[in-house]
Amino acid sequence: MPLRRGAIQEMRNLRDVIMKNIITMMKIINSVNEKIARYASFLVFLLILTLTYEVVARYGFNAPTQWSFDLTYFLCSMTMIFGMATTWQSGGHVSVDLISANLPRRKQAFLNVFFLLTLFFLCWINIIWMLTPHLLNSWKIQERSMTGFMPPIYPYKTWIYIGIAMLILQGIEVFIKELYMLIKGKELELS
Numbered sequence: 001m002p003l004r005r006g007a008i009q010e011m012r013n014l015r016d017v018i019m020k021n022i023i024t025m026m027k028i029i030n031s032v033n034e035k036i037a038r039y040a041s042f043l044v045f046l047l048i049l050t051l052t053y054e055v056v057a058r059y060g061f062n063a064p065t066q067w068s069f070d071l072t073y074f075l076c077s078m079t080m081i082f083g084m085a086t087t088w089q090s091g092g093h094v095s096v097d098l099i100s101a102n103l104p105r106r107k108q109a110f111l112n113v114f115f116l117l118t119l120f121f122l123c124w125i126n127i128i129w130m131l132t133p134h135l136l137n138s139w140k141i142q143e144r145s146m147t148g149f150m151p152p153i154y155p156y157k158t159w160i161y162i163g164i165a166m167l168i169l170q171g172i173e174v175f176i177k178e179l180y181m182l183i184k185g186k187e188l189e190l191s
Helices: 005-041 043-060 068-081 084-089 105-141 154-184
Strands: none
Touching (some): 005 068, 005 084, 005 154, 068 154
């Protein structure tokens, strides 16, 4: 039984609404990742101050601190983990594209979709899956470091978890763009 003209138009309207919502979601993912990475980038200044203080205290006054190692570790991990998603968004990660660089864009999209599904999502979702009980237990026991001034490490595990979640969300955004290229043969415009 053929579809009525009104039913076809309703399906097109539904498709347009769904695409509009997907594009809005993708813009939100990009915006949130950019903002968090921008704020986390300011931690580099605190890292520089911490390391400078430690070097002067250790070598200038022969009075090393107990807290410098842990704080440096925490600050480095925060700047790295919160920058991963936006670095991917801007194309800043190292990639080996010796084969795919010479392929047409649609075939590149096929490879990207395939590897996102089989490697990226499989790996990072498994990491989140395995990290979740450790994170919950860390909060439950108020886990502390065994070095330095013994700071709490459950916040550390939390921002690692959040950073991985942000990377997965960015992966979803990239996946949608690549899938759109594969299906439609043109880039998905977010503007």
